[in-house]
Amino acid sequence: MRILLITQWFDPEPSFKGLLFAQELRRQGHQVEVLTGFPNYPGGKVYPGYRVRPFQREIMDGIPILRVPLYPSHDGSGVKRALNYLSFAAAASIGTLFVSRPDVAYVYHPPATVSLPAMVLQALRRVPFVYDIQDLWPDTLAATGMMENAAVLKGVGGWMNQVYRQAAHITVLSEGFKERLQQRGVPENKLSVIPNWTDEGQIDLAAPDPARARELGFEGRFNVVFAGTMGKAQALDTVLEAAELLQISQPTARFVMIGGGVEVERLQAQTLERQLSNVVFLPRRPPSEIGEILNLADALLVHLKDDPLFSITIPSKTQAYLMVGKPILMGVRGDAAQMVEDAGAGYAFEPQHPQTLADAVERLIGMTASERDHMGVSGQAYYWQKLSLEVGTNEFVRVFAQVATNKHSDRSRRLLDVIAAGGGLLVLGIPLAGLASLVRLKLGSPVLFSQQRPGLHGKPFTMYKFRTMREGIDSHGQPLPDSERLTPLGRFLRASSLDELPELFNVLRGDMSLVGPRPLLMEYLDRYTPQQSRRHEVRPGITGWAQINGRNAISWEEKFRLDVWYVENRSFALDMKILWMTVQKVFKRDGISAAGEATMPKFEGQGEM
Structure with missing residues (x-):
């Protein structure tokens, strides 16, 4: 591809x-x-x-x-x-x-x-x-x-x-x-x-150099490393408050903050003001050098604000931490906490709650080195099996191939539309002219009925049909009901579906397809449920699955259910079936209108399908 x-x-x-x-x-x-x-x-x-x-x-x-x-x-x-x-x-x-x-x-x-x-x-x-x-x-x-x-x-x-x-x-x-x-x-x-x-090629998994550990002050301390952006979303005041709690109870515990961001200077100032000797800041390093710090860590920290949005996200550093193979302290609810738990790679704690972070650090310190190593190994295995680059x-x-295949299918469908619509207009040129003359004679001008209808993704286009109704208003100047304006010629055109033939021009232009959900009124767009609106994921059609399964004689709810079924199951073979069954339905004149209506009652909106 x-x-x-x-x-x-x-x-x-x-x-x-x-x-x-x-x-x-x-x-x-x-x-x-x-x-x-x-x-x-x-x-x-x-x-x-x-x-x-x-x-x-x-x-x-x-x-x-x-x-x-x-x-x-x-x-x-x-x-x-x-x-x-x-x-x-x-x-x-x-x-x-x-x-x-x-x-x-x-x-x-x-x-x-x-x-x-x-x-x-x-x-x-x-x-x-x-x-x-x-x-x-x-x-x-x-x-x-x-x-x-x-x-x-x-x-x-x-x-x-x-x-x-x-x-x-x-x-x-x-x-x-x-x-x-x-x-x-x-x-x-x-x-x-x-x-x-994570960037597997950039993070060095080599064993840490003891000399570098001494140089960076990691020796003799239990180092909890936070690596990444320090912004408002990370809510890192929680770390400073936890450090204050641990400063006396766990004197070996130390938080190492490495990275950049809009909050760095303020956090550094707060650290000095609180006189926190167990919090140090290191400047941001490129990914190729961050592995050294992560490998020197005893535990790796993730933290975000306690916001509902963050309960459904997984911070990007999580994957890097898993690959490095160190215990993880996850201060994020929801999916991220679940991932650490599934991997057996560490502990989750309540975000923006300093005491729970301090408790989690103490819990790790209380474990043996082999128990912490087991957490790291479990996290690494989880990463390579479920999250790796490959x-x-x-x-x-797989997704790209599926999309590309659908694209080629759409090309084939579009080619069929162009050939069929173009050929149909050539073959039907004289009959179309005859119908236009008849409509002009019986109903007057304009011969064609045109109206804005929603097309692919709900974008409006102008749809054309032969006119089937006469002009008519009541004593208050309001249009008469459709049933009173529909003429005998109009009934014949609708029953035979001849009024739809000008839509071949819409097919040729790409507004419509031969097969698809029928284009309804623009005013209905805001009334659809999310499921019903899926009918606009494909081009509207001259005929469709709902048309051959009841047309206007079925309820709106059933019509939309059939339209969405077509969207989910459409194929070339299904389109051929619909076209063949449409011919049969036209001759049988089934489902032309709902009971007591010229076509269908107005759609006022439905509940969830």
């Missing part, structure tokens, strides 16, 4: 799905290209050896990379952060025109704006994309304090719903993420859980 990786962050920046992922995909026999920005994360300054320019092509370990310009920034300013995200999204959208056409695009989220180039690629070059969600927006923006404006958060939520609809498939890092997206209407068969791995990449390749 030809796979395009779209990500705002890529090597030499720290990135979870960067060069390592691209190399493994290539090792498995796939062609990989990367669309990314100029490296500036996390400091917000362009890396040495790079300068922002319109475009730059480079080859990194055999992987072709196209870099596009962006506004480099990553400080606390919301405006500058937004400029950083939006500038990359705009430039990468243009950049999609200058990469080789892939079979599938992989999109790394966050930020949410990276979805824009993927949707442009989909619209202009018909490339499906797999959306890999690492943070739930707008939830994460609110939980971390990055954005507090309710209107902006609502707008981001609306944008994400559109992305979810247009993505060919969505991958998430935990079962909690999957459940949250299902609650938002994303169908289960569009979601896959693929946990993250295991995760295999799962992504």
Whole structure:
């Protein structure tokens, strides 16, 4: 397969799905290209050896990379952060025109704006994309304090719903993420859980050097290491308060904080103010050097704010800690705590509760060295069996292959639509002209009825049919009921389905397909349940599964159930069956209208299906 990786962050920046992922995909026999920005994360300054320019092509370990310009920034300013995200999204959208056409695009989220180039690629070059969600927006923006404006958060939520609809498939890092997206209407068969791995090539697993242990002050202490970003989301005041509790009761215990982030200076100042001799800070190190510190640790710490959002996430450092093979103290509820428990790799404690952290440290100190080693070995085994780069990449390749196969199936379906619609219009040219003249004579102008209807992903298009009703208003100036406006000619056209023939033009234009759920009214969009709205995951059709199983004589609930069944089970063979049964239904004139209605009663909204 030809796979395009779209990500705002890529090597030499720290990135979870960067060069390592691209190399493994290539090792498995796939062609990989990367669309990314100029490296500036996390400091917000362009890396040495790079300068922002319109475009730059480079080859990194055999992987072709196209870099596009962006506004480099990553400080606390919301405006500058937004400029950083939006500038990359705009430039990468243009950049999609200058990469080789892939079979599938992989999109790394966050930020949410990276979805824009993927949707442009989909619209202009018909490339499906797999959306890999690492943070739930707008939830994460609110939980971390990055954005507090309710209107902006609502707008981001609306944008994400559109992305979810247009993505060919969505991958998430935990079962909690999957459940949250299902609650938002994303169908289960569009979601896959693929946990993250760590940068296996960068972390050195060699035994620690005793001399370095003495040099860094690790000798003779029980060292609990926190490695990574120190921001508001990590809520690391909890660590300082736990250290204060342990300073007397466990004098050998020491917290080693290594990394960068907006909270580092404040935490250092607090450490001095509290006179905590058992907390030390080390500067951020590249992944290639962090292994030394992790190997010197007696335990490894993960901590996040006690927020419902974080109970469904798994912090990325968890995988690195498991691979290193040291006991883990997990100060995160939910999925992350469950992973440590399943792996038998450590203890979970209540986040933002200093006493429970202190208790967990004391519990580890009270164990024998062999008991702690057993925890580490269990964690390592769990990592290599369930979370490794090879295991995760295999799962992504499975998803990519499924999406690419569906894309080729859609191409075949589209080719059939074009051939059938074009051929039908040629063959039926004279009969269509005759019908148009008859409608003009009996009903007047306009001959065609046109109306905005929701198409693929709910996008509006103008649908055309032969007119079947006369104009007519009551004494109050309101249109008469459909049953009173429907003429004998109109009844004949509807009963024979001849009124639908102009929709062949919609098929030829790509608004519709020969087979699919019938396009209903735009006003119904807000009335669908999340399950019912799945009918818009495919192009609407001239005929469909609901049409041959009752048409207008069945309830709305049953109609939508049949439409969603088609979406989940559609195939070329099923389409051929529907087309053949449609011909039979037309001659039998079954299900033309609901009892007492010209067609169907108005849809007012339904409960959950």
